[in-house]
Amino acid sequence: MKRLLALTASxxxxxxxxxxxxxxxSEPTYEAAARNELVSTNYRAADVLLGQLRNLDNEGPMLxxxxxNIDALERSSTLGRLVSEQVAARFAQQGRAMVELKLRHxxxxxxxxxxxxxxxxxxxxxxxxxxxxxxxxxxxxSGDMVFVNLKVVQPGNNLVLAAYDYALPLNREVxxxxxxxx
Numbered sequence: 579m580k581r582l583l584a585l586t587a588s589x590x591x592x593x594x595x596x597x598x599x600x601x602x603x604s605e606p607t608y609e610a611a612a613r614n615e616l617v618s619t620n621y622r623a624a625d626v627l628l629g630q631l632r633n634l635d636n637e638g639p640m641l642x643x644x645x646x647n648i649d650a651l652e653r654s655s656t657l658g659r660l661v662s663e664q665v666a667a668r669f670a671q672q673g674r675a676m677v678e679l680k681l682r683h684x685x686x687x688x689x690x691x692x693x694x695x696x697x698x699x700x701x702x703x704x705x706x707x708x709x710x711x712x713x714x715x716x717x718x719x720s721g722d723m724v725f726v727n728l729k730v731v732q733p734g735n736n737l738v739l740a741a742y743d744y745a746l747p748l749n750r751e752v753x754x755x756x757x758x759x760x
Contacts, residue, residue: 616746622744630741631711635710638708639676641677641703641709641712641713642666642676642713643712644658645717646715646717657756661726700733701734704734724746725745727741
């Protein structure tokens, strides 16, 4: 009888483990979403930039441009747009005036690319808003990482006021935001 129970338990364990590896996954929970590190990683990057800008005056708003793929500067992705949005949100939370370019009808925008602007056009928008700086950046893919470069640049003379580099894991989530297969 004990032997039969042991065999039944072993078969049950094997069956359960087969179910766990059949490729199906359970839906994410709110708790798992709250533990997600993408937002906090981008907020930390924004905090580093803000620390570098601490000695600069906070007069005049900042523009935000979508992060672009470093290998194709005219293209972005959901990841590039999301990182820009999250970093801009953190700047606003810390008291920086941020100009939302998506609300401009005259801004050069591609529906799938975000706020990618021609250099002369971004300079004109900066002038119209009396913007003191532009938050911009790029990302590049490696085998298992996405390297992100963020900069705060002064319009007109292109002087870099702050810069920060960091890496994101090229996991399933980030692959999805880049539009890459799982």
